[in-house]
Amino acid sequence: QVHLQESGPGLVKPSETLSLTCTVSGGSISTYYWTWIRQPPGKGLEWIGYIHHTGIINYNPSLKSRVTISVDTSKNQFSLNLSSVTAADTALYYCARHRGTNFDYWGQGTLVTVSS
Amino acid sequence: EIVLTQSPGTLSLSPGERVTLSCRASQSISSNYLVWYQQKPGQAPRLLIYGATTRATAIPDRFSGSGSGTDFTLTISRLETEDCAVYYCQQCGNLLPYTFGQGTKLEIK
Numbered sequence: 001q002v003h004l005q006e007s008g009p010g011l012v013k014p015s016e017t018l019s020l021t022c023t024v025s026g027g028s029i030s031t032y033y034w035t036w037i038r039q040p041p042g043k044g045l046e047w048i049g050y051i052h053h054t055g056i057i058n059y060n061p062s063l064k065s066r067v068t069i070s071v072d073t074s075k076n077q078f079s080l081n082l083s084s085v086t087a088a089d090t091a092l093y094y095c096a097r098h099r100g101t102n103f104d105y106w107g108q109g110t111l112v113t114v115s116s
Numbered sequence: 117e118i119v120l121t122q123s124p125g126t127l128s129l130s131p132g133e134r135v136t137l138s139c140r141a142s143q144s145i146s147s148n149y150l151v152w153y154q155q156k157p158g159q160a161p162r163l164l165i166y167g168a169t170t171r172a173t174a175i176p177d178r179f180s181g182s183g184s185g186t187d188f189t190l191t192i193s194r195l196e197t198e199d200c201a202v203y204y205c206q207q208c209g210n211l212l213p214y215t216f217g218q219g220t221k222l223e224i225k
Contacts (some may be wrong), residue, residue, distance in 0.1 A: 044204065044216055044217075044218050044219050045153075045161065045204055045206075045216040045219075046216070047213055047214040047215065047216070058212055060212075060213040060214075061117075061212075061213060062213070094160055094161075101148055101149055101151070101166055101167065101208050101209070102151045102163055102166040102167075102172075102206075102208055103151075103153075103161075103163065103206075103208070104163045104166075104172065106160040106161055106162070107160065108159075108160055109160050
């Protein structure tokens with residue numbers, strides 16, 4: 001059974017960089033694509049971007065100038081960096097496995113609050 | 117960007133009833149790329165239906181999906197109290213960005 005777990009600071013100051021890591025267990029990160037999604041409190045889902053271990057990456061154009069997603073196959077992890085954050089970036093951040101046409105396994109999510 | 121509009125926004129039904137949720141796309145999408153998720157309070161979304169009609173692993177056959185082009189539906193044939201959740205559709209195809217509908221909140225009386 002594939003399991004994903006997000007980790008990282010729960011509080012980030014405005015204008016700083018949000019950094020999260022997703023650790024994958026029960027399967028190799030060198031298979032499939034891997035993706036990040038976020039959900040502001042009480043609101044809907046927004047796709048952030050995805051990565052494949054071969055280096056294929058795509059981002060949501062609305063965030064592209066501030067987002068970097070990377071993968072560390074040696075640790076079976078992938079990461080999200082979001083720069084110049086504002087209060088609008090406060091959200092639950094989820095990582096998930098991207099099985100080509102759907103996201104089939106999700107982490108439990110981690111709440112990141114942007115506040116001074 | 118493909119905009120997905122879900123309706124209704126909220127509905128309240130009784131156990132045993134049948135419900136149909138709608139997802140309308142701003143342009144035609146391949147059925148292969150239409151997905152439904154269920155999100156219960158305090159939980160991550162769970163994959164329900166992919167390819168518009170295929171149930172994900174362990175999803176009961178009370179759930180079914182249909183549709184094509186710009187109009188897709190999720191039907192729950194016999195509601196149970198555990199079906200209380202927000203349901204999202206998503207287009208997950210080769211036209212980026214992937215987008216989600218705004219969700220339909222289903223309440224069970």
